Amino acid sequence: MIRVCQVALALALVLSVHGYSSKGKPNLVQLAKQLGLSEFVERLEDSAIDHIINHEGFFTIFAPSNDAFKNEMTYPDEAPIKSKMLFHIGRGKIYAKDIKNEMTVKSLLSKRRIRLNTYSNGKVTANGRVISSTDHEARNGVIHIIDDVMSSVYDRAGSIVSELDDCCPQHSIVLGLIKDAKLYDKLNTRGPLTFLAPNNGAFNELHPDFIIHLKKNITALRTFIAGHVLPGTLYSPGLQDGMMVKTFRGNQVKVTIAGNGKMAFNDAQVTLPDVTAGNGAVQAIDAILSPHKNKRMIQFDIYKFNGKETVYLANGREINFLNAQAHNGIVHELKTGMDFIYGRNGTLLDELSAIPRFSQFVQYMKDHSMGPTLVDTKNKTTLLAVNNKLFNQMKETLSEPEFHSRMSLNHVFRNTWYTLGLFQTDFIEAMSGKIIMITKNNDGDVMFDEMYSLIASDFTCRNGVFHEVDGIL
Template structure:
């Protein structure tokens, strides 16, 4: 059971439980969420039905969403509705009821939310987005304020993602050659996925040699895989993370948006898939020789 050690829990009952979810969201400063909920025609549902648990992006979270995405959401009511439903679950779920790696169905059909608990319970994330203010209880549910807007996960697993994304097609080729497709359908895993350009940076002929040596290739690829789900917020500066290959990766964090794994920069973080999370990196990680 998660202890309520978060600073966010200290103010859990400030507003009491007489306000409905929409009224409470307004009081705690999630006014941009209330605006888009109203635009999507969901305000009446969140005000009068439930109980619901709402993972509510703060105004600052909405401000960080690229303008082109905001414009698309404004044009496409269906897309906006799906996004908002992804932030809501049925029932009243307090932070003390969440477990690391737990999945819960959102109101966006067929898409679950994944929760993680890091730093001895001091950090809770929903799809990698930190909970900034937890357990704000309304008359028809509870709100947890998030630092980031979360987007519905793509359909499928780690392998499905690398099969779809043209920027990691070389990784797919390597996974197939190493006979790791079935393994990466399991999990959950955290995968540091090198781009095609990352593979191109290898010395001349190195990739061909790896593809011809299944054992060596599997060792390199499993050095990119960590058991469990570790989002960028869950990584700490100076940390060492054990890989499936058996040796550790070193983590450097130079700000919330700058994460380095060994000598590789994370270019795209926190890509949720059904069996884990993917971080796209700009270099291939080569395991050191085993003693």
Template sequence: MHLAYFLCVMVGPAFGALTVDILAHDSRFTTLVDLVVKAGLVNTLNTGTYTIFAPTNDAFNALPPATLSGLANDVNALTNVLKYHVVQNKIMKSSASNELTIATLNGQKVRFNIYSHNNKVTVQGSEVIEFDKVASNGVIHVLNNVMLPPEGDIVDIVAKTSDVSTLLSLVQQAGIASALKGDALTVFAPTNAAFARLPSSVVNKITSNTGLLTEILEYHVVPHTEYSPGLYNREFLRTLDRNHDIIQLHTDSTGVRVNRNGHVTKANIGTTNGVIHLIDHVLIPARYYLTLLVGPAFGALTVDILTHDSRFTTLVDLVVKAGLVNTLNTGTYTIFAPTNDAFNALPPATLSGLANDVNALTNVLKYHVVQNKIMKSSASNELTIATLNGQKVRFNIYSHNNKVTVQGSEVIEFDKVASNGVIHVLNNVMLPPEGDIVDIVTKTSNVSTLLSLVQQAGIASALQGDALTVFAPTNAAFARLPKTVVNKLTSNTGLLTEILEYHVVPHTEYSPGLYNREFLRTLDRNHDIIQLHTDSTGVRVNRNGHVTKANIGTTNGVIHLIDHVLIPARYYLTLLVGKK
């Protein structure tokens, strides 16, 4: 008779809703129940008040076969692992907090981590997939992985891992082992192969300067615990180094990458004071990149850096075609560099048109270049800077999500320093705007109704101010209004002005800065509020103003086309309901 079935039949009636009884009656836990019986822990778990972190059958099956069979054949080791999943007293989900550590029955502690951005909770890195299965003598939380007790703190594990022996020797040389024994740390640990990839000249510079070595090593350490379930794409994490420099994570179906090329090769190595992720490249803070990597290899000119980065082959080809290499190499410049993916995202006709028109191509490329070195730290929201084509580009900094745009294109990497300037990487190509908001509205046929109403209200000059966002109703949007409403608007200049200005926000809001349930004050007399709703289908303004075309750049802001006219709440009754 199967042990789980035996417990269902024999133990269940005797003990009712005890923790082991609940597990025995749930087919997801047959492996766990069998092992609890094998370890002789049934009476222990039934005679106290406990919290059990219960791995499913799938969790046990995910263990290496040798590990699982080893536990089954070694009662002491099995008991130790099972007790590591049990905590005295009842710990409900509501009692857990991020970085909370609790002693288990095997004497070691487990750590809770709560990741608010995706609502995931882990215990020692294993995700809790079901909470608060309450029993008469405790509570059960269901795990998607088995927790194996760590064999020491971060330094201990590094010392026991042959693949990071170079890291260990450098940690000892820098004298920072004690810092790595602090609590709640994440270490992105370069393997021996990662260090072997560094040029010998770089290794010599690092190992001959203890301060520099310390900075580089601490740049691999995050002062809180980040297991894989908590990582997300384009996450920025501050590190332990002196300047608390930022690393950026990139996650996709292939795994996790740190900064440009630090691929995680083994994740979630648990320790008593945090977690280790092995990576295949050494991470270098941007402020040291020129000194350590670019200088020795490439001579550090901006075009050289772009040439040696496979993400910019299209950009480099176009720079050569436009005859701009010497220009960019003989001055100090900031280059906003679109990636290959950014160029590929252009309409094919636009890209081929640029390739076949050197003057147009030169104009677009010069629009991505600014004289002097503009570091990220020098940028500010709504800062405009003249480019080499004579037009200005606008910085926007959105503090709520740490995104920065230049003329609406998101900067996905900052401060690639060269000997003659700096490069910021863009996810879109910037096309020079053909005028201000009024000019663009005038040139756009499907907002001709809006143009005529702006002219009637006499507010064109207001729309030529700086740093504006216009949610511009299309002709179809105005056509949706009842004729009685249109007549009221067109016969009352004051009311018309209010309605039109309700579509204008007095600062620049490109798509990367918009977020769900954002409230934006408008330019109308009362500074009425519009509310944004964002989801996978796009952006909606107020109740039904869907954005049909976003990010139409202008010299003084941005236009988003919408499919409904927006009406302030204070006029809603008069204009729309009153007609009935």
């Protein structure tokens, strides 16, 4: 009996030395070797991390494949190899069934967490790297294999803005604007968020006065920044070609993925993908999103037009001569008179209601909860109004549920758009999110989506302007 116990004890000691428990399971390093993860194991051993994880755990390892190391991407301010390897190891045992979207796991790298995401295309990621094989169980933990290295290692307090601040001077302009907008603290602490971060070259492509104008209008500046921030953590594996993502501003951005894997948001190419931050991710881009729309918000009365450097407008009428001095003031000459004078209240709803030919359109807008927008004097709005004759012709179409609900928003635009301020070819976004194409010939005639023309234009109201259009968008 004593002899049997001695043999059993000796066998247990042998198994322990070789990394196996009495149940025959290998430890994490042994298992990684069995799985063919030699590149990962080599780096663990070189960093002396293998001794750490051979102690009683439990640990969850997100181990890159050998091919992942061959194709490893380089990020600015590269972290030491030991830090990168510690970042791949989470505390506790997490199986595939336990993973939830935006779940975070404490890593062995101090003050850094591993963010797990599940996407609608079925992909599951760890810090943006696709988990390709799951639930390889060891004595003291579990291994999941990932197809890329977590090379983007954020600082202890690294956020979607502070990470760029620390490592990427090529984003100094947009970071300066975020500070001017007093949004830095929010983007630094809230999340999860994805920042589509334009580089300095994106701003250099714009009119030199663009940044000056933004800084003078904090509302426009904040709207501009919000148009580059997405809710949630969107790494490239979770994106699909042609999908639309919605920013905090409310506008839709189209994702394009080329055959070579290169990504773009609208026309902005991604120059540095999948930068990991403590509160989300950064996709660095080479252009700003919707530049025309943002510029218009801050160029309400100053426009480029027909070869002139600028056109100055007063209630949509071009100022022909500026700054004629008088003894008690200044006189400006207009090319045309202000022939439409709004009433005391003078909101869009008030002025349209006073014109009989728009009665059905007004009622339609009220029925679809647009009344508050048309009387809101804190925000400027442009409206494309439809007369009763056209409304009657389109009644059958308007009764269709999809068209019925969409039409009211297709005819409403944020900010004030006078015809003199429209480019010869441009795009504006309706409140529905639909992008409307505008064309204007040399005579100043305006068309929308190359189908509908203006019957009458530039009716100034207290809270914006309306035009009469000959079709329903």
